[in-house]
Amino acid sequence: MQQYDVIVIGGGPGGLAAAYPLAQAGKKVLVVERDLWGGTCPNYGCDPKKMLYSAVQAKSYAARMTSAGLNGIPDINWPKLMAFKRAYTRTVPNGTRSGVTGAGMIAVDGEARFIDERTIAVGQDQYEGQDIIIATGVQPVLPNIRGQELIKTSRDFLDMDQLPQRVAFIGAGYVSMELANIAAEAGAEVHVIMHGDRALRAFPEDAVTALQKAMKNAHIHFHENIELTSVEQVTHGLRLAAKGFTLDVQQVFAAMGRRPDDQLHLNRAHIKTNAHGIVVNEFLQTSAPHVYAIGDVVDKKAPKLTPVAGFEGRYVAEHLLGAKASIRYPAIPTTVYGTLEISKVGLSPAEVAGDARYIVKTENTTHWYTYNRTQESFASVTVVEERATKLIVGAIVVSSSAESLVNLLTLAINTKTPADQVLKMIFAYPSEASDLDYLV
Ligand SMILES: Cc1cc2nc3c(=O)[nH]c(=O)nc-3n(C[C@H](O)[C@H](O)[C@H](O)COP(=O)(O)OP(=O)(O)OC[C@H]3O[C@@H](n4cnc5c(N)ncnc54)[C@H](O)[C@@H]3O)c2cc1C
Numbered sequence: 001m002q003q004y005d006v007i008v009i010g011g012g013p014g015g016l017a018a019a020y021p022l023a024q025a026g027k028k029v030l031v032v033e034r035d036l037w038g039g040t041c042p043n044y045g046c047d048p049k050k051m052l053y054s055a056v057q058a059k060s061y062a063a064r065m066t067s068a069g070l071n072g073i074p075d076i077n078w079p080k081l082m083a084f085k086r087a088y089t090r091t092v093p094n095g096t097r098s099g100v101t102g103a104g105m106i107a108v109d110g111e112a113r114f115i116d117e118r119t120i121a122v123g124q125d126q127y128e129g130q131d132i133i134i135a136t137g138v139q140p141v142l143p144n145i146r147g148q149e150l151i152k153t154s155r156d157f158l159d160m161d162q163l164p165q166r167v168a169f170i171g172a173g174y175v176s177m178e179l180a181n182i183a184a185e186a187g188a189e190v191h192v193i194m195h196g197d198r199a200l201r202a203f204p205e206d207a208v209t210a211l212q213k214a215m216k217n218a219h220i221h222f223h224e225n226i227e228l229t230s231v232e233q234v235t236h237g238l239r240l241a242a243k244g245f246t247l248d249v250q251q252v253f254a255a256m257g258r259r260p261d262d263q264l265h266l267n268r269a270h271i272k273t274n275a276h277g278i279v280v281n282e283f284l285q286t287s288a289p290h291v292y293a294i295g296d297v298v299d300k301k302a303p304k305l306t307p308v309a310g311f312e313g314r315y316v317a318e319h320l321l322g323a324k325a326s327i328r329y330p331a332i333p334t335t336v337y338g339t340l341e342i343s344k345v346g347l348s349p350a351e352v353a354g355d356a357r358y359i360v361k362t363e364n365t366t367h368w369y370t371y372n373r374t375q376e377s378f379a380s381v382t383v384v385e386e387r388a389t390k391l392i393v394g395a396i397v398v399s400s401s402a403e404s405l406v407n408l409l410t411l412a413i414n415t416k417t418p419a420d421q422v423l424k425m426i427f428a429y430p431s432e433a434s435d436l437d438y439l440v
């Protein structure tokens with residue numbers, strides 16, 4: 001049996017962030033990947049999504065500027081946009097795999113499963129690791145209804161040769177809101193099927209209401225309180241049905257959350273799990289002390305995002321190289337790249353509501369110079385400050401370019417730069433950053 005210092009299962013952002021520093025430190029590292037090297041984010045997640053979003057963003061910007069002298073709204077040519085995306089994604093798996101082998105690691109293609117706490121099998125081969133890192137990510141949840149096999153996922157959406165004329169998304173979280181915007185701007189009739197009446201539960205209600213209003217203006221249809229019971233093939237596409245509800249579309253995509261699959265045989269290594277993923281301690285150790293888990297596969301409070309998986313990967317590498325501290329996450333920003341962007345970081349107004357230690361400052365910035373210049377339909381900025389220290393501890397930004405301001409506020413939060421220090425800085429003018437003079 002081949003022996004390694006560290007075996008990493010999963011060649012995505014989490015696994016690779018752990019593997020590289022360990023190899024650089026001289027450890028003998030094996031990485032196993034069953035599908036596309038690079039994982040979800042660069043192959044069928046964040047990166048391809050944001051490439052499609054680039055054209056959508058440009059089109060929306062142009063449409064807004066028709067009121068300011070720009071003539072005509074450009075059309076999106078889906079096959080050409082897809083070719084643009086594929087020109088990037090097709091290089092990812094080979095490029096990632098050769099990066100792994102080029103750094104002196106062993107790359108194995110296939111599905112890993114545990115034999116015991118220190119041994120995994122891939123096909124007929126077995127490998128023993130002093131330590132093992134699980135970084136296997138999550139898979140889309142499909143509704144347990146008749147016709148489930150007809151339902152596609154975000155991965156299919158992000159690689160479609162042609163855009164269907166009528167599409168539906170089941171769920172109203174990140175994936176649905178982002179892909180609905182792309183589909184609608186690219187010319188499809190879009191329906192969002194919600195089993196409740198609240199989209200994007202992790203984001204403040206007023207920000208989500210502004211986003212949904214913008215989506216409705218873009219002719220995206222929301223169907224609330226619908227518990228789907230079946231999907232069936234009909235002459236011109238698919239029929240979705242629920243009690244008192246039917247809808248005919250050409251494609252339907254599940255966007256109902258993502259969960260780990262159970263192909264790893266974790267029970268053989270006595271690794272505890274629950275419905276949200278693998279249970280870990282403050283060192284990201286599983287119930288088997290030499291087995292760690294990182295990234296989306298973990299049950300955790302931190303959001304399941306690419307930079308978080310990378311942070312955890314680097315943390316476990318340092319831990320295995322001798323660092324003793326438990327993991328401490330910085331404030332983590334997250335953005336919904338929708339018809340409007342909603343970005344948030346740190347403490348939310350809801351979390352500090354009624355707590356006199358905090359001040360919440362909200363400004364509707366729609367008519368400010370910055371957002372008027374780009375003819376935004378809606379913009380707002382909320383900053384949460386600690387009263388005694390003037391430290392910025394949270395922010396929410398809604399606009400068509402919210403990510404850049406929230407990243408700046410994330411820097412202020414994590415470097416503990418108080419609001420009065422931010423006011424002493426000079427930012428390029430006119431810009432979203434220079435507006436901070438009036439926001440903190
Ligand atoms: C449509 C979409 C859009 C997203 N957009 C964003 C975004 O804008 N920003 C953001 O921060 N995050 C985004 N995410 C989330 C982001 O993709 C994940 O948080 C990130 O990829 C998690 O990294 P990971 O390494 O934990 O898992 P993954 O990237 O999923 O990698 C896990 C790897 O493990 C492999 N694997 C699984 N089981 C086995 C096994 N038994 N043996 C061997 N290999 C195995 C898988 O094939 C996969 O390659 C998006 C996700 C989706 C689906």
Ligand SMILES: NC(=O)c1ccc[n+]([C@@H]2O[C@H](COP(=O)([O-])OP(=O)(O)OC[C@H]3O[C@@H](n4cnc5c(N)ncnc54)[C@H](O)[C@@H]3O)[C@@H](O)[C@H]2O)c1
Pocket residue numbers: 143170171172173174175176178193194195196198199200201227228255256257258303304305334335336337
């Ligand atoms: N911009 C980003 O950072 C980004 C983008 C996409 C995905 N992601 C990551 O991927 C994860 C998965 O995204 P997602 O949108 O699939 O999940 P999500 O958890 O964001 O949203 C799931 C949605 O499905 C709904 N839902 C659950 N069960 C349902 C049912 N039976 N019928 C109808 N609706 C149902 C929920 O109410 C919710 O609206 C995110 O949580 C995030 O970690 C991040």
